[in-house]
Amino acid sequence: MTTRIKLQRKPSGTDYFASTGHRIKLFRPLGVYPRGTFCTDAGLFHADDDLVFAVTHGATWQATASADSYSEADWLHPQLVRLLGSMIFTEQFPEGLRCWFYPSSHGDFLIDEPTLDTLNPKTGILAKEALLRTVDNRLWPEHMRSSWTTYLDKKYHLFDSTELSLEHLEDYCSRIETNNFVLMRGIQALVKSDMLAMHSEFLEEASIATYISLDASFELVTRHLRLKGINNPSAKDAGKWLYETFDEPVGVHSGMDLKYYEEFYSQRIRTIHPGSRLRDSPVAPVSMSDRKHLRQALPGVFAFLTLGFHPNHIQERMAQHKAHSDA
Numbered sequence: 098m099t100t101r102i103k104l105q106r107k108p109s110g111t112d113y114f115a116s117t118g119h120r121i122k123l124f125r126p127l128g129v130y131p132r133g134t135f136c137t138d139a140g141l142f143h144a145d146d147d148l149v150f151a152v153t154h155g156a157t158w159q160a161t162a163s164a165d166s167y168s169e170a171d172w173l174h175p176q177l178v179r180l181l182g183s184m185i186f187t188e189q190f191p192e193g194l195r196c197w198f199y200p201s202s203h204g205d206f207l208i209d210e211p212t213l214d215t216l217n218p219k220t221g222i223l224a225k226e227a228l229l230r231t232v233d234n235r236l237w238p239e240h241m242r243s244s245w246t247t248y249l250d251k252k253y254h255l256f257d258s259t260e261l262s263l264e265h266l267e268d269y270c271s272r273i274e275t276n277n278f279v280l281m282r283g284i285q286a287l288v289k290s291d292m293l294a295m296h297s298e299f300l301e302e303a304s305i306a307t308y309i310s311l312d313a314s315f316e317l318v319t320r321h322l323r324l325k326g327i328n329n330p331s332a333k334d335a336g337k338w339l340y341e342t343f344d345e346p347v348g349v350h351s352g353m354d355l356k357y358y359e360e361f362y363s364q365r366i367r368t369i370h371p372g373s374r375l376r377d378s379p380v381a382p383v384s385m386s387d388r389k390h391l392r393q394a395l396p397g398v399f400a401f402l403t404l405g406f407h408p409n410h411i412q413e414r415m416a417q418h419k420a421h422s423d424a
Contacts, residue, residue, distance in 0.1 A: 102220075102227040103209040117156045119208040119215075121224055122177055124149040126251035127295050128199030131184070131258040134221040137270035139179035143221035149253055151200070152208070152215055152224050153177050161275070172202045173285050175275040182284035183270035186400035187261040189410050190393050194260040197291045204244050206231075262408045265400075272403050283313030283399060290392055294385075301368065301381040304388045308365045311391060314398045315357050321402055332356035342401065346415040348422070361391060 104121070124130065130144040140153030153176035155161075158168070161175060173181075181198050188195045206228065214220055231237050232245050275281060286309040293303035315335060322330035322338060335357035344352055356362070366373050368381040401407060407415070 100223070102213070102223045104206045104227050104231060105209050117154070117160070119152055119154045119210065119213050120174065120177075121206040121208065121228065122151045122153070122174075123201045123204065123206075123228075123248055124151070125199040125201060125247065126253050128291075129194070129197035129254045129256065131196060131261055132255040133258045134218040135184065135258075135263075135266065136216045136218060136220075137180055137183055137267055138216075139176045139183065139270050139273075141215040141218075141221050141224070142180060142184060143225065144253065144255055145225075146253060146255070148225055148228065148248060150224065150228065151177060151180055152213070152220065153180055154213070154215070173200065173288065175281070178281050178284050178288075179270060179273045179275060181288055182273050182280075182399070183266055184261070185284065185287060185396045186269045186403065187263050187266055187408070188393070188396050189260065189262050189408075190397050193262075193410075194256045195393060195396075196261075197295070198288050199292050199295065200288070201247075204241065262410050265404060265408050269400065269403055279313050279316050280399065280403070283310045283317070283395070286310035286313065287392065287395065290388070294388065294392075300385060300388065301383055304364075304368055304381065304383040307388050307391050307395070308361070308369065310395050311358060311361065311365070314395055317402050318357065318398065332359070339398070343397065346418065347411075348418045358391070361387070 124144075126149075128149070130149050132144055134144075135142045140151055142151045143149065153174065155174060155176040157174050158171040177200070181196075181200075184196055185198075208224075208227075231241070232249070273280065273284075286306045290303045290306035290310065293299040293306060315332070318335045318338060319330045322334055327334055333356050336352070336355045336359060339357055340353050340355070344350065352360075363375055364382050364387065367375055367378045368383055371378055397411070406412075
Protein backbone atom coordinates (compact mmCIF):
# COMPACT_ATOMS: atom_id res chain seq x y z
CA MET A 98 0.00 0.00 0.00
CA THR A 99 1.35 3.44 -0.95
CA THR A 100 2.13 5.54 2.14
CA ARG A 101 2.52 8.88 0.38
CA ILE A 102 1.14 10.23 -2.89
CA LYS A 103 3.18 12.67 -4.96
CA LEU A 104 1.53 15.00 -7.44
CA GLN A 105 3.14 16.21 -10.64
CA ARG A 106 2.73 19.48 -12.40
CA LYS A 107 0.18 19.47 -15.19
CA PRO A 108 1.90 18.59 -18.50
CA SER A 109 1.37 21.02 -21.31
CA GLY A 110 -0.49 20.56 -24.60
CA THR A 111 -0.99 17.09 -25.98
CA ASP A 112 1.07 15.46 -23.19
CA TYR A 113 -1.71 16.21 -20.72
CA PHE A 114 -4.48 14.85 -22.94
CA ALA A 115 -2.47 11.75 -23.86
CA SER A 116 -1.65 10.89 -20.26
CA THR A 117 -3.21 7.68 -18.95
CA GLY A 118 -2.17 8.04 -15.31
CA HIS A 119 -4.21 8.74 -12.22
CA ARG A 120 -5.96 12.12 -12.09
CA ILE A 121 -7.49 14.10 -9.27
CA LYS A 122 -10.56 16.12 -10.14
CA LEU A 123 -11.60 18.79 -7.63
CA PHE A 124 -15.26 19.63 -7.00
CA ARG A 125 -16.55 23.08 -6.17
CA PRO A 126 -18.41 23.97 -2.95
CA LEU A 127 -21.41 24.89 -5.15
CA GLY A 128 -22.42 21.22 -5.31
CA VAL A 129 -24.21 18.87 -2.91
CA TYR A 130 -22.31 15.66 -2.14
CA PRO A 131 -22.68 12.40 -0.19
CA ARG A 132 -20.31 12.40 2.77
CA GLY A 133 -17.62 9.72 2.80
CA THR A 134 -15.18 7.85 0.60
CA PHE A 135 -16.65 5.70 -2.18
CA CYS A 136 -14.43 3.18 -3.96
CA THR A 137 -15.15 1.63 -7.36
CA ASP A 138 -13.32 0.12 -10.32
CA ALA A 139 -13.57 3.48 -12.08
CA GLY A 140 -11.98 5.37 -9.23
CA LEU A 141 -12.52 6.91 -5.83
CA PHE A 142 -14.81 9.74 -4.73
CA HIS A 143 -14.15 11.54 -1.47
CA ALA A 144 -16.22 14.24 0.26
CA ASP A 145 -15.65 15.77 3.68
CA ASP A 146 -16.07 19.19 5.29
CA ASP A 147 -12.78 20.45 3.86
CA LEU A 148 -12.54 19.09 0.33
CA VAL A 149 -14.37 17.09 -2.34
CA PHE A 150 -12.47 15.30 -5.11
CA ALA A 151 -12.30 12.19 -7.27
CA VAL A 152 -9.32 10.01 -8.20
CA THR A 153 -9.61 8.19 -11.52
CA HIS A 154 -7.25 6.43 -13.92
CA GLY A 155 -7.28 6.90 -17.67
CA ALA A 156 -6.92 9.30 -20.54
CA THR A 157 -9.18 12.06 -21.79
CA TRP A 158 -11.78 11.73 -24.53
CA GLN A 159 -9.33 13.32 -26.94
CA ALA A 160 -6.93 10.43 -26.41
CA THR A 161 -9.55 7.67 -26.56
CA ALA A 162 -12.27 8.71 -29.03
CA SER A 163 -12.06 8.92 -32.80
CA ALA A 164 -11.02 12.07 -34.62
CA ASP A 165 -14.61 12.98 -35.52
CA SER A 166 -15.45 13.11 -31.81
CA TYR A 167 -13.23 16.14 -31.18
CA SER A 168 -14.77 18.65 -28.79
CA GLU A 169 -13.65 21.51 -26.62
CA ALA A 170 -16.36 20.58 -24.10
CA ASP A 171 -14.94 17.17 -23.18
CA TRP A 172 -13.45 17.95 -19.77
CA LEU A 173 -15.51 15.22 -18.07
CA HIS A 174 -13.09 12.36 -18.67
CA PRO A 175 -14.39 8.82 -19.46
CA GLN A 176 -13.53 7.20 -16.14
CA LEU A 177 -14.87 10.18 -14.20
CA VAL A 178 -18.16 9.82 -16.10
CA ARG A 179 -18.27 6.14 -15.12
CA LEU A 180 -17.65 7.02 -11.47
CA LEU A 181 -20.19 9.83 -11.27
CA GLY A 182 -22.73 7.86 -13.28
CA SER A 183 -22.52 4.89 -10.93
CA MET A 184 -23.15 7.20 -7.96
CA ILE A 185 -26.03 9.03 -9.66
CA PHE A 186 -27.64 5.65 -10.40
CA THR A 187 -27.80 4.94 -6.64
CA GLU A 188 -30.17 7.86 -6.05
CA GLN A 189 -33.55 6.83 -4.66
CA PHE A 190 -36.50 8.16 -6.64
CA PRO A 191 -38.80 9.75 -5.60
CA GLU A 192 -37.60 9.85 -1.99
CA GLY A 193 -34.03 10.48 -0.92
CA LEU A 194 -31.55 13.21 -1.75
CA ARG A 195 -29.66 13.31 -5.01
CA CYS A 196 -26.06 14.05 -5.90
CA TRP A 197 -25.43 17.53 -7.30
CA PHE A 198 -21.92 17.16 -8.65
CA TYR A 199 -20.07 20.35 -9.57
CA PRO A 200 -16.64 19.25 -10.87
CA SER A 201 -14.06 21.82 -11.83
CA SER A 202 -13.60 22.08 -15.59
CA HIS A 203 -9.84 22.65 -15.31
CA GLY A 204 -6.86 22.30 -13.00
CA ASP A 205 -6.75 18.51 -12.67
CA PHE A 206 -3.80 17.12 -10.76
CA LEU A 207 -1.83 14.16 -12.10
CA ILE A 208 -0.34 11.60 -9.71
CA ASP A 209 3.21 10.34 -10.12
CA GLU A 210 2.60 6.79 -8.85
CA PRO A 211 2.05 4.33 -11.75
CA THR A 212 -0.18 2.14 -9.58
CA LEU A 213 -2.72 3.20 -7.00
CA ASP A 214 -5.33 1.21 -5.08
CA THR A 215 -8.53 3.19 -5.56
CA LEU A 216 -10.50 0.38 -3.94
CA ASN A 217 -8.86 1.25 -0.61
CA PRO A 218 -10.44 4.20 1.27
CA LYS A 219 -6.99 5.01 2.69
CA THR A 220 -6.05 6.24 -0.78
CA GLY A 221 -8.57 9.04 -0.36
CA ILE A 222 -6.79 10.24 2.79
CA LEU A 223 -3.40 10.12 1.07
CA ALA A 224 -4.74 12.00 -1.97
CA LYS A 225 -6.15 14.73 0.27
CA GLU A 226 -2.82 15.06 2.07
CA ALA A 227 -1.05 15.37 -1.29
CA LEU A 228 -3.46 18.07 -2.43
CA LEU A 229 -3.08 20.12 0.73
CA ARG A 230 0.72 19.97 0.46
CA THR A 231 0.49 21.98 -2.76
CA VAL A 232 -1.28 24.97 -1.18
CA ASP A 233 1.86 26.78 0.01
CA ASN A 234 4.39 24.97 -2.16
CA ARG A 235 6.20 27.65 -4.17
CA LEU A 236 7.32 25.05 -6.70
CA TRP A 237 3.79 25.01 -8.07
CA PRO A 238 2.74 27.68 -10.58
CA GLU A 239 0.94 30.64 -9.06
CA HIS A 240 -2.26 30.01 -11.05
CA MET A 241 -2.43 26.48 -9.60
CA ARG A 242 -1.86 27.66 -6.03
CA SER A 243 -4.21 30.62 -6.32
CA SER A 244 -7.00 28.32 -7.52
CA TRP A 245 -7.16 26.88 -4.02
CA THR A 246 -9.09 29.95 -2.92
CA THR A 247 -11.98 28.48 -4.87
CA TYR A 248 -12.05 25.38 -2.69
CA LEU A 249 -10.50 26.06 0.72
CA ASP A 250 -12.24 27.82 3.60
CA LYS A 251 -15.58 27.31 1.88
CA LYS A 252 -18.62 25.46 3.21
CA TYR A 253 -19.30 22.18 1.42
CA HIS A 254 -22.87 20.94 1.40
CA LEU A 255 -22.88 17.26 2.33
CA PHE A 256 -25.60 14.71 3.03
CA ASP A 257 -25.63 11.31 4.67
CA SER A 258 -24.81 8.55 2.18
CA THR A 259 -27.65 6.41 3.60
CA GLU A 260 -29.88 8.56 1.37
CA LEU A 261 -28.40 6.60 -1.55
CA SER A 262 -29.03 2.97 -2.49
CA LEU A 263 -25.36 1.96 -2.46
CA GLU A 264 -25.72 -1.82 -2.53
CA HIS A 265 -25.29 -1.86 -6.33
CA LEU A 266 -22.67 0.90 -6.65
CA GLU A 267 -19.93 -1.49 -7.75
CA ASP A 268 -22.33 -3.34 -10.09
CA TYR A 269 -23.26 -0.11 -11.86
CA CYS A 270 -19.65 0.90 -12.21
CA SER A 271 -18.53 -2.44 -13.65
CA ARG A 272 -21.34 -2.40 -16.24
CA ILE A 273 -21.03 1.19 -17.40
CA GLU A 274 -18.86 0.96 -20.52
CA THR A 275 -17.05 4.05 -21.76
CA ASN A 276 -17.56 2.96 -25.38
CA ASN A 277 -21.32 3.24 -24.86
CA PHE A 278 -21.25 6.83 -26.05
CA VAL A 279 -25.02 7.33 -25.77
CA LEU A 280 -24.98 6.39 -22.09
CA MET A 281 -21.87 8.52 -21.55
CA ARG A 282 -23.64 11.54 -23.10
CA GLY A 283 -26.70 10.87 -20.96
CA ILE A 284 -24.68 10.85 -17.74
CA GLN A 285 -22.65 13.92 -18.67
CA ALA A 286 -25.83 15.83 -19.51
CA LEU A 287 -27.28 15.04 -16.07
CA VAL A 288 -24.14 16.36 -14.38
CA LYS A 289 -24.12 19.53 -16.46
CA SER A 290 -27.85 20.04 -15.91
CA ASP A 291 -27.26 20.06 -12.17
CA MET A 292 -24.32 22.44 -12.53
CA LEU A 293 -26.39 24.89 -14.57
CA ALA A 294 -29.35 24.60 -12.21
CA MET A 295 -27.16 25.95 -9.40
CA HIS A 296 -27.53 29.30 -11.16
CA SER A 297 -31.15 30.37 -11.55
CA GLU A 298 -30.34 32.50 -14.60
CA PHE A 299 -29.42 29.32 -16.49
CA LEU A 300 -32.59 27.30 -15.85
CA GLU A 301 -33.31 27.22 -19.59
CA GLU A 302 -29.87 25.76 -20.33
CA ALA A 303 -30.21 23.32 -17.42
CA SER A 304 -33.47 22.07 -18.93
CA ILE A 305 -31.86 21.66 -22.36
CA ALA A 306 -29.11 19.52 -20.81
CA THR A 307 -31.79 17.37 -19.16
CA TYR A 308 -33.53 16.97 -22.53
CA ILE A 309 -30.24 15.73 -24.02
CA SER A 310 -30.16 13.09 -21.31
CA LEU A 311 -33.82 12.29 -22.02
CA ASP A 312 -32.99 11.75 -25.68
CA ALA A 313 -30.09 9.48 -24.70
CA SER A 314 -32.42 7.43 -22.50
CA PHE A 315 -34.96 7.10 -25.32
CA GLU A 316 -32.29 5.84 -27.70
CA LEU A 317 -31.12 3.26 -25.14
CA VAL A 318 -34.70 2.12 -24.45
CA THR A 319 -35.41 1.61 -28.17
CA ARG A 320 -32.18 -0.39 -28.52
CA HIS A 321 -33.28 -2.47 -25.53
CA LEU A 322 -36.66 -3.10 -27.15
CA ARG A 323 -35.00 -4.19 -30.39
CA LEU A 324 -33.04 -6.78 -28.43
CA LYS A 325 -36.36 -7.99 -27.02
CA GLY A 326 -37.67 -8.56 -30.56
CA ILE A 327 -39.59 -5.36 -31.29
CA ASN A 328 -38.68 -4.13 -34.76
CA ASN A 329 -38.46 -0.37 -35.23
CA PRO A 330 -39.85 0.48 -31.76
CA SER A 331 -41.83 3.71 -31.53
CA ALA A 332 -42.20 6.32 -28.81
CA LYS A 333 -45.47 4.55 -27.97
CA ASP A 334 -43.61 1.25 -27.51
CA ALA A 335 -41.04 2.99 -25.30
CA GLY A 336 -43.82 4.61 -23.27
CA LYS A 337 -45.50 1.22 -22.77
CA TRP A 338 -42.17 -0.23 -21.59
CA LEU A 339 -41.67 2.69 -19.18
CA TYR A 340 -45.15 2.24 -17.73
CA GLU A 341 -44.89 -1.54 -17.34
CA THR A 342 -41.36 -1.39 -15.92
CA PHE A 343 -41.65 1.51 -13.47
CA ASP A 344 -45.20 2.77 -12.93
CA GLU A 345 -47.58 -0.18 -13.01
CA PRO A 346 -45.61 -2.30 -10.50
CA VAL A 347 -45.92 0.44 -7.85
CA GLY A 348 -49.54 1.37 -8.59
CA VAL A 349 -49.07 4.48 -10.72
CA HIS A 350 -51.50 4.41 -13.66
CA SER A 351 -51.53 7.99 -14.99
CA GLY A 352 -49.02 7.29 -17.79
CA MET A 353 -50.37 4.02 -19.13
CA ASP A 354 -51.37 5.41 -22.55
CA LEU A 355 -48.59 7.96 -23.04
CA LYS A 356 -45.64 7.93 -25.38
CA TYR A 357 -42.18 7.97 -23.83
CA TYR A 358 -42.20 10.97 -21.45
CA GLU A 359 -44.88 12.48 -23.65
CA GLU A 360 -45.69 15.13 -21.07
CA PHE A 361 -42.33 16.78 -21.81
CA TYR A 362 -42.60 16.69 -25.61
CA SER A 363 -44.15 20.11 -26.22
CA GLN A 364 -41.95 21.78 -23.62
CA ARG A 365 -38.80 20.24 -25.08
CA ILE A 366 -39.61 21.24 -28.68
CA ARG A 367 -40.54 24.82 -27.80
CA THR A 368 -37.45 25.20 -25.61
CA ILE A 369 -34.94 24.01 -28.20
CA HIS A 370 -36.75 25.45 -31.24
CA PRO A 371 -37.94 29.08 -30.81
CA GLY A 372 -40.09 28.62 -33.91
CA SER A 373 -41.87 25.34 -34.62
CA ARG A 374 -45.21 23.90 -35.68
CA LEU A 375 -46.23 24.14 -32.02
CA ARG A 376 -46.00 27.97 -32.28
CA ASP A 377 -43.33 30.63 -31.85
CA SER A 378 -42.01 31.02 -28.30
CA PRO A 379 -40.57 34.32 -26.99
CA VAL A 380 -39.20 32.58 -23.90
CA ALA A 381 -38.45 28.96 -23.04
CA PRO A 382 -41.52 27.27 -21.48
CA VAL A 383 -39.56 25.66 -18.64
CA SER A 384 -40.19 25.31 -14.93
CA MET A 385 -37.92 24.29 -12.09
CA SER A 386 -40.28 21.55 -10.90
CA ASP A 387 -40.47 19.94 -14.36
CA ARG A 388 -36.69 19.90 -14.75
CA LYS A 389 -36.33 18.50 -11.24
CA HIS A 390 -38.82 15.70 -11.92
CA LEU A 391 -37.09 14.66 -15.13
CA ARG A 392 -33.65 14.87 -13.51
CA GLN A 393 -34.84 12.65 -10.64
CA ALA A 394 -36.52 10.08 -12.88
CA LEU A 395 -33.93 9.52 -15.63
CA PRO A 396 -31.20 7.92 -13.48
CA GLY A 397 -33.60 5.09 -12.69
CA VAL A 398 -34.06 4.38 -16.40
CA PHE A 399 -30.32 4.34 -17.02
CA ALA A 400 -29.77 2.24 -13.90
CA PHE A 401 -32.33 -0.40 -14.91
CA LEU A 402 -30.93 -0.66 -18.44
CA THR A 403 -27.41 -0.96 -17.00
CA LEU A 404 -28.18 -3.47 -14.26
CA GLY A 405 -31.09 -5.38 -15.77
CA PHE A 406 -33.22 -5.23 -12.62
CA HIS A 407 -34.46 -2.75 -10.03
CA PRO A 408 -32.45 -1.82 -6.91
CA ASN A 409 -33.70 -2.88 -3.49
CA HIS A 410 -35.68 0.26 -2.64
CA ILE A 411 -37.74 -0.07 -5.84
CA GLN A 412 -38.29 -3.79 -5.29
CA GLU A 413 -39.52 -3.01 -1.78
CA ARG A 414 -42.06 -0.50 -3.15
CA MET A 415 -43.22 -3.09 -5.67
CA ALA A 416 -43.60 -5.71 -2.96
CA GLN A 417 -45.58 -3.30 -0.78
CA HIS A 418 -47.93 -2.46 -3.64
CA LYS A 419 -48.47 -6.13 -4.47
CA ALA A 420 -49.20 -6.96 -0.82
CA HIS A 421 -51.68 -4.09 -0.62
CA SER A 422 -53.36 -5.16 -3.87
CA ASP A 423 -53.61 -8.80 -2.72
CA ALA A 424 -55.06 -7.85 0.67
